[in-house]
Amino acid sequence: CTDNEDPKKEKKSKGTSKVVCGYPLSIFFIIVNEFCERFSYYGMRAVLVLYFKYFFHWDDDMATSTYHIFVALCYLTPILGAIVADSWLGKFKTIIYLSIVYAIGQVALAVSAVHDITDKDRNGIPDSMTFHIVLSMVGLFLIALGTGGIKPCVAAFGGDQFGDHQERQRRTFFSVFYLCINGGSLLSTIITPILRAQECGIYSKQKCYSLAFGVPAALMVVALVVFIIGSGMYYKAEPQGNIMLDVCKCIGFAIKNRFKHRSKQFPKRQHWMDWSEEKYDKLLIAQIKMVLKVLFLYIPLPMFWTLFDQKGSRWTLQATNMDGNFGLLVIQPDQMQTVNPILILTLVPIMESVIYPLIKKCGLNFTPLRRMTVGMIMAAIAFVCAALVQLQIDKTLPTFPSASQSQLKLLNMGSNPVTVKLPDNDPLVLPATQASDQFFTFEAEMVSVLIGNMTKTIPLAKGRRQTLLIPSNINDINWLLTDDLTSKPQEGNNAIRFVNGMNTTVNVSTPAADFGLIESLYYSNYSQIKNGKATFTLQSGSQSCKYSRDFGFGSSYTFLIPGTLDFEGNCQESITAAEDIKPNSVHMALQIPQYFFITAGEVMFSVTGLEFSYSQAPSNMKSVLQAGWLLTNAFGNFIVLIVAELAKIPKQWAEYVLFASLLFAVCIIFSIMAYFYTYINPAEIEAQFKQKFDEDDDDKSQLQKEEVEMVKKDSIKSHKDEDDTAKQTKM
Template sequence: MPPGIPFIVGNEAAERFSFYGMRAILMVFMTQYLLGSNGELATMSDEDAKFWMHIFVMAAYFTPVFGALLADWLLGKYRTILYLSVLYCLGHLALAVNETRLGLAVGLGLIAFGTGAIKPCVSAHVGDQFGKGNSHLLGKVFGWFYIAINLGSFLSSLLIPVLLDKYGSQVAFGVPGILMALATFLFWMGRNRFVHIPARGPEVFREAFTGEGLASLLRLTPLYLFVAVFWSLFDQSSSAWVLQAENMDRNVFGVELLSSQIQAANPFLILVMVPLFSYVVYPAIDKVFKLTPLRKVSIGMFITVTSFTVSALIEQAITAGGTPNISWQILAYVLLTAAEVMVSITCLEFSYTQSPNSMKSIVMSFYLLSVAFGNAITAFVNAVISNPDGTSKLEGALYYWFFTGLMLLAAVMFSIVASLYRGKEHIQESVSDPEAEAEGTAFNG
């Protein structure tokens, strides 16, 4: 195992704790805790809060392209991650000290740029630690990388809502900020263990828009457009599903859960499903037919359709006056998480292997634009369906059925486009001693 991997994985776990902890309470904060400039409550409507949430997530996944260019053109991945992590910490600070819309806008803006800009660099930095000799470990390491993400997410999704409920928003937003500072420190500690791929300067722009660089982007873009619809549905687990949980019986084994805590089901299930799929499900399917990366994604997208079908049925029951038990939403999470394993992890690895060696961060950022586009779809739909009186043109289950149909259409179209895809794999020839790397010498001491 490359020596830098533990530092990257530890950094990712702490950083994801900070991000998902903050995100777990965002809907509840905006609809129940937000203050006006006079210090009085000035909360948002459900539709406004969903719009803000998805605009924030869209921004967080749009900015990766800037981070990728900064890394590949000027700073290299290590410096880009380190410097922008500091900006990220300042965003958490803004949320913790200012509970108004101003603090919300400044904090979310800084966090969106910080987390977004480092995101493609971290994923590509993982891949950079591998060469031809150990590239067979890449898929499993990306799996463990994803486990680190979800371990941090699981713990924070349980803890931070409790802190908000018991101690208020300043403490609840402050703790994720502390974890982000820890993540930055862990990453700095690994500076002499990493393989450092130097920035390529202006050459990166020529490579991105000519030859194999341009060809790889053109091949991948149609796939990413349909994957965006998956993210449009998936990220509603932190918005629409939280609001739905408010109207459900959240008693689990005698414990009343907070609506924002239900999100912890996703990272917990990831921790179970990643090894289950890697060692049981995928080998079993491979015995029936060859399970290529794009086939994994196709299957995952169809599974997503079933998860939102469950959500639509839950909403129908609520509209009819019932109070369904939260176990039904857990079922939707099981299906959605299975889809995530097949779509998200696969796309991370696939994007890395399909990009030229000098363009790993840029191609990763283009993949992450699919998440931004997916959240833009959700934000746009919520803006269009919102009536002036706060009601919605897609009331109740109609909202969920709309997205279910959209996902079904995207899954069918993706399967067709994927069957026509002809790619080219790019893996580094070798990995040299980290301390012998030219860029790495700048970080000794």
């Protein structure tokens, strides 16, 4: 490696770090720190909404709202981090202190997920989740403070390590820095859902959220340690004061001064910021005007982030009702988020090297604001795709009873067919050891079931699903009613139970679950079985046989062990299955189009927006616009809260359509604002002001010289007059 820079050129040394291939060795520690930190953040965030839903048992709206409150905080705290770094601590100390806070938050979140007991503790006392919820909320707050606080510091701190002669290396560093962000995001969204899907615990067999949060916590500790190791090599710039505070003070003074003189006769000002000229420099005022012009364009932008960040909440929850079997690979619902970073790494170079140049060759002026407009349209199309997918999912979902309804299914346990007549339904013939194909819905609390010449009055429970077990001897007094599921099994698992139609007890087990000893003519509780092939062992006394079946995602089955089962025969053909809830049949691959459109929108909107903001910002106020850009993301997440908690739209597809419609409307407003926007060159404007100030200074200097000359002349004349007077006096 050689340094290609001109050796005669004066080189400005930044830190005490060694230079390797033209790059300060210290940036290695910063890049590793960023990779580990992004792995930690995105890995934790990937499983967060499922943690709320399945660990705390919150509903979809509550889980979504809490998720977006956390994301919003992550984009509010960068302002605090920037102020602290620029005004008091400096970037290095801010990164160190807030990374410690960050790591503590990650550890607290991991500890909050340790719940290695069932719904009751060892003494049998019901265990409320209060401690776990409070600890996790504290952890998330510390994470938001840490990740948001260091966000504006790390990249800038890395840029500080380069000297003035290393401009090319600095640009390469920022490219590698961006790749580390996406690389950490990609790996973490693959790995942490796999860790979450593991079963852990001695007393319980729940999903291992503690491990899924623990690994990101460990990576955050590694990030902190690596950053500290490089401490002696860093160039640490002293805080120079925060321009954001100066901007806020100037704006505040202009507003205060304007209202102070609103009732008096004062000359009108061309711009309301001109009211601050009495106290602040005209160059600063001109720079603030440029910033406010861009910030005005930011007003419609939060709506894009409202849609974009739902890929980690609503879209992940949507995937839980889909089939993730891709043949050789089974995808977890939260792993679908990996499509986003994969597409980013693919689309960014394609857009920059192919799409944009092609559009330019066609003679079209594809300005940054037009790109952002198209990006917003892409995001809206993504939600239209999500709505279409949701409609397909809804067709496969069972219709559960309302609070005023009851549902009943029939299962014939006997070896002979029976004819059953239910109120307001045609007679139904149930073959031997078979169940009805559907649940029958009733409004009444009691129904009469006619079987042959016998009528049974069956009490029903409102808001519940039940199965009536018809014994082989219909004259038997005891007819059992089972309680069935009234919701899809969680996390794509399958809910399985067995009904024992034999006159002897049967033990049923599988490596994943133990159904225990099932009494004669009775049924077991539900057990959760993963997708794939499962083999069950049935044992009665010294006799046993095996039964195997392939399972999909999110189904529920009742397996009937017939009274005529011969253990020495074929269990596989003798046992019959009643499908209570159909498995997920809409494939997860259908989400790929919506991820493609949302990612294409992100590339055109987010990447271009950052470039536009940088180009239109004054040299000393780029951080102000960066803070404003991050605030649009925070406000976008708050909009999700408003819709999720206040709108309460019953159909998810309708909510997707609502978001798409809102973004289309906002896109029209933004395109009109963009049409009237005039692009500027901040450097030229600043140069004009500085030139004018220099000319004014020259004029002032010339005036001062003339005044000095006048004073000298007056002084000489005065002395001459005094001499003449003295002479006259002597005379």
